[in-house]
Structure formats: structure tokens, C-alpha cells
Amino acid sequence: MAYVQSDGSWGWSNAGLVLGDGSSLLVDTLFDLRLTQRMLDAFQPFVRTAPIRSLVNTHANGDHCYGNQLVKDADIISSTAAAHEMTEVPPAMLAALNADSGEVGELFRRFFGSFSFEGIELTLPTRTFDGRLDLEVGGRMVELIEVGPAHTKGDVIVHVPDARTVFTGDILFIGGTPIVWVGPLSNWIAACDLMLGMDVDTVVPGHGPVTDKRGVTQVRDYLSYIESEATKTHEAGLDAFDAAREIARLMDVQGVSFTQWGEFGRISVNVDTVYRSLDPEHRSPDVVEQFRRMAEIESSSGAFGA
Numbered sequence: 001m002a003y004v005q006s007d008g009s010w011g012w013s014n015a016g017l018v019l020g021d022g023s024s025l026l027v028d029t030l031f032d033l034r035l036t037q038r039m040l041d042a043f044q045p046f047v048r049t050a051p052i053r054s055l056v057n058t059h060a061n062g063d064h065c066y067g068n069q070l071v072k073d074a075d076i077i078s079s080t081a082a083a084h085e086m087t088e089v090p091p092a093m094l095a096a097l098n099a100d101s102g103e104v105g106e107l108f109r110r111f112f113g114s115f116s117f118e119g120i121e122l123t124l125p126t127r128t129f130d131g132r133l134d135l136e137v138g139g140r141m142v143e144l145i146e147v148g149p150a151h152t153k154g155d156v157i158v159h160v161p162d163a164r165t166v167f168t169g170d171i172l173f174i175g176g177t178p179i180v181w182v183g184p185l186s187n188w189i190a191a192c193d194l195m196l197g198m199d200v201d202t203v204v205p206g207h208g209p210v211t212d213k214r215g216v217t218q219v220r221d222y223l224s225y226i227e228s229e230a231t232k233t234h235e236a237g238l239d240a241f242d243a244a245r246e247i248a249r250l251m252d253v254q255g256v257s258f259t260q261w262g263e264f265g266r267i268s269v270n271v272d273t274v275y276r277s278l279d280p281e282h283r284s285p286d287v288v289e290q291f292r293r294m295a296e297i298e299s300s301s302g303a304f305g306a
């Protein structure tokens, strides 16, 4: 079953539960302790006879693993790359940014001000894998498939064949714009193709409402579009941020439907990632500058969702 939060915008992630006979598997925790506890309370009637014995973190972003300490008796599983990446952005760093009184704190709270990072202890996976891991959960088969680096360094999707369901983590954003922090985009497109080839009816994204293969196709189309446009602007010698603004402007003028998606400013990160994959010498801006650019693109036109 899926646990879907709010509108799926920044930090409002989804999670899932695979109920087996006598034990169950949780797919992801949430961004803070309060939200994760609220979810565990909602699952309580279901897990009374089938306790959560394992937890999969689909990737290293805090909105998918910062609640881990509330299920620390479970086996916590992720890809090796994701487990490593979790140590790079500890919760204390976000708590400090949230409390920062300067311009950076203000920018941070614009995106993440609804969450509380106090008291979060980094709780790392106890078991890691590379490529693929098949699990048995109370008599049911569950396939963990590493499809990253794409959104992050070690993205994993969770396929439950008997439920014809896939939990995609942040390999899918529905209603919001995908953000390709690591890439290359080709890995993410390949992950979409993998899901399109699966025998599934239900697709649970990392953010936004539950969908089916049509949602996968939309994300694939967006990524292909950005990759092809950014390759052209790169060939023309345009700077990455200028290119993002120009591609965004043209999409708006031409009425391309992707401009109606939330968090449209993520195009600046996505174009930059295409540039990095085309040119290993390309220097990406730091994460604060990436957030500044996203905010700038989203405030530069009334047509862009906030």
C-alpha cells in the first residue's frame, strides 16, 4: 500500500508498505520524525500481526530516510552508493540551515521551512547491495533494482510482482518536475524504459499521486526533451544557466505542457547535469547557487508554478 503526502512538492515524499504473512517491508521513511511517526501510526492496524522487519531506503535524500531511527529494529537496506551518500548530508546540517538567520537560511526555509530537523539521528542502512537484491517478505517476493546514478548516486526501485506494483522512489515525480542531481539523464530514461517493460498496473512515485505507466511515459518524455534541447544549446556554446532560462522561455511561449508542472525551476539543475555529462570539465554551481537559480526561474514568469 502507498502512503502519499500532500502535493508532493519539496520534501513532501511518499512511502509504501508491503504486507506479508507475519512480517512486512517499509519502503522509505519521511523527512522528519513527526511525519514519520504519523505514518507509522497510520500503518499500525496493518502491521500489528505483521511487524515491519525490513526497511528499504530508495535513495539518500533526507525526505526518504530521515525517519529511519523510528524503525531502527528493522533491517535497513539500500544500495551501497545510497548508503555512502547518506553520510554526505547529515540531518544536523539541515537543522543548522533551518536556524540560519542570513540569506542562505531564508532561501533554505523557502523550500524546506515546513519541516523540523531537530533530534534526527543519522540512522544508516545495515545491509547494502549493488545492482539487484531479491527479498522474501512474509511469503512474498520483492525485487530491489538499482537504477542510479540518476536522481541521486544510488537510486533503487522496488518491484512487487504479485501486486503488479512498483515503488519508484524519486525516479518519478508526478505533478512536479523531476530533478536530476547526478545523472546522466540517459540512466533515468533507461529506468523509465525498464518500468515500462514491467508487468505492473500501479506505479507509486516518490512524490505526487499514484499513477500508472502513463506517468512513467510523461517523465520519460520530459527527460528526453531536456536532454535534446540542452545538447543543442551546449553545441551552440550557451552558458548552462542562460540555456536553462532560454529553454524555459521557449517552452512557455510554445505552450509545452511541462511548464505547468510544479517546481518548474528544477530545469536549471537538469540542464546543468546535461552539460556535465557532455563535458567532464564543466563546473556545476554549489547547491546554494542551484537553489538560487531554481527560485529565479520560478519567479521570472507568471506561468511557472511556484
Ligand SMILES: [Zn+2]
Residues within 6 Å of the ligand: 011, 013, 061, 063, 064, 170, 206, 207
Ligand atoms: Zn524525494
